[in-house]
């Protein structure tokens with residue numbers, strides 16, 4: 001797998017300060033995708049163990065809330081092994097940090113063993129393709145209304161799909177605080 005970019009101190013792709021890893025390669029080609037350069041599997045740089053070590057080190061400070069994996073498409077079949085490897089190592093070293101991933105697939109489509117392993121390391125999955133006719137700039141951490149922020153831990157416990165909610169409401173107010 002190649003990766004397109006690694007952003008540290010990212011506040012746009014999940015709650016708190018995070019390290020975000022943009023992987024290369026996506027065959028979904030959503031209309032008006034916000035970064036079509038990442039569709040190419042050869043875009044960017046090789047995703048080596050040295051890169052993984054750098055990502056893990058960036059998660060070490062207390063003020064870093066967690067890791068987000070997005071793309072490109074982390075769940076492209078040919079990207080899944082490398083993404084699983086990253087998250088396996090990250091979860092082992094940081095059992096209590098929050099891990100998110102964004103995918104153009106729906107969770108129901110992620111049925112391979114490796115996809116299931118990736119899901120087992122995640123706290124939240126933002127799923128579904130970007131759909132331009134459902135675009136909504138007021139949405140938090142997603143671009144179109146069909147996309148869902150799925151709380152994977154609560155979903156597993158409940159046996160039914162539970163959406164992520166940290167109590168934040170429009171206007172910057174936290175309802176649960």
Ligand code: SF4
Nearest residue numbers: 026029030033072104
């Ligand atoms: S799944 Fe994501 S990266 Fe792929 S085309 Fe759609 S918006 Fe772009």
